[in-house]
Amino acid sequence: MEESTRWMIHTSLFLFTFIFLLKITLKKLSKHKNLPPSPPSLPFIGHLHLIKEPLHRSLHKLAQIYGHIFFLRVGTRNMLVVSSPSAVEECLSKNDITFANRTSHTLAGKYLNYNNTALGFSPYGELHRKLRRLTTTELFSTNRLAMFTKVREEEVQLLVKQIFEGCKGELLSKVDLKRKCLELSFNIMLRVISGKRYYGEDAVALEAKEFQILMNEYVELLGNGNLNDCFPILKWIDFQGKKEKMINLMKKMDAFLQKLLDEKRRNWCNDQKNMTLIDVMLDLQQKEPEFYTHEIVKGVVLVILVAGSEPSATTMEWALSLLLNHPETMNKVRAEIDTCVGQDKLVNESDASKLKYLQMVLMETLRLYPPAPLMLPHESSNDCNVCGFDIPKGTMLLVNLWALHRDPNLWKDPTRFVPERFEEGELGGGEIYNMIPFGVGRRSCPGAALAKRFIGHAIGSLIQCFEWERIGDEEIDMNEGIGLTMPKVEPLVALCKPRQVMVEVISNI
Secondary structure: HHHHHHHHHHHHHHHHHHHHHHHHHHHHHHHHHHHOOOOOOOOEEOOHHHHOOOHHHHHHHHHHOOOOEEEEEEEOEEEEEOHHHHHHHHHHHHHHOOEEEEEOHHHHHHHHHHOOOOOHOOOOOOOHHHHHHHHHHOOOHHHHHHHOOOOOOOOHHHHHHHHHHHEEEEEEEEHHHHHHHHHHHEEEEHHHHOOOOOOOOOOOHHHHHHHHHHHHHHHHHHOOOOOHOOOHHHHOOOOOHHHHHHHHHHHHHHHHHHHHHHHHHOOOOOOOOOOOOOHHHHHHHHHHOOOOHHHHHHHHHHHHHOOOOOOOHHHHHHHHHHHHHHHHHHHHHHHHHHHHHOOOOOOHHHHHOOOOOHHHHHHHHHHHOOOOOOOEEEEEOOOOOOOOOOEOOOOOEEEEEEOOOOOOOOOOOOOOOOOOHHHHOHHHHHHEEEEEEOOOHHHHOOHHHHHHHHHHHHHHHHHHHHHEEEOOOOOOOOEEEOOOOOOOOOOOEEEEEHHHHHHHHOOOO
């Protein structure tokens, strides 16, 4: 009887609070007479019934009906969805400061990103500007990228050597490319951040596997829709158990990050030429301890490590999948490498950046499979106007890059893999908003240059050194999974053998 009474009280409180918040939301909306087009909604839930997974495809279908700018309401949350160059430009150029905030009051921001102090989730202001300046000057600047060129090239060579040693002479050997790509990108980022590597002969294999599991769960929790954020009352009862999952995950993630910091403190390097990101942050922590708290430092490391590893590995996996399904394109890449680099040395990062056709393959991969099909949500800090429509304060902005990059009004045969389109200058005559795989504006990805450098180099090295084939006659499955970075449903596994002309070069690595 007591349990039944308690349930009734909780239910009544839930309904009362929800209706109260909904009335406030609708009252605010009523002040804005000229909202963007919007589908018919249902009481209480708004447009929730129209949103399906994967979200980028669901929103694309709505855009085909209501246009490239439309308005949704999910519970108490207002959403603006855009997928045209003009709308993106108005939001992230004309109204860049207004939309510079991240979505507020989310469970992911609070429990997975050190209470919204990590770079990707920090509100726009002094904190964000300092963190952004730190990453652009200390990690992704031209000088810093050049300083760590040797690290990236060493890791790519080690990957080539590992695959070579796993090959069985003239026979085709099976390679788990998803795992290899993730190990490569993770090692590169970890060496830049801490000077340590986790995969390979001198690596800590068990710790690496444990953290890989944590990172996969982290990205999954970030990418999955969370009704608690749209219906705040649900946070009281931890609907779907998301809050508990995030808290438990972050305890383990925090312990890993703390261990990295403790190791670096014991072996702190203040040599400017060899300082890792953690060394730089420990130095700043001594100078400004009130700002660079332990949580701030760990938040930066967390975001750089996850955002620099998983999306890059996924992009490599998509690129190699596309090339395996288009062997004539792979042969053109290999021919370009043989002509421009030769067969007596391994392609290096500088070589790869000059290989025009290889770079077109990378651009076409980023067009079809951007690192994140939806940009991380922004939020309007004030009322504003976008494309002639009134947008209320507190509206979540979703930019559908997947739809933008496949718009038939912008791209010829938009769903086809055609690297040559960039040779013909199809990028809208220089219109930067036609294709923005790393975002644009104040919240654009600061690591875009780094990602392009080592992804192009890695793909070029694998094609130069090995012959690649699909397992069986069927094409590689290109279906998209659900997640923040749009993973492949079927992890990429392929067959390979060393190219005879490259065996001696690889053997000398």
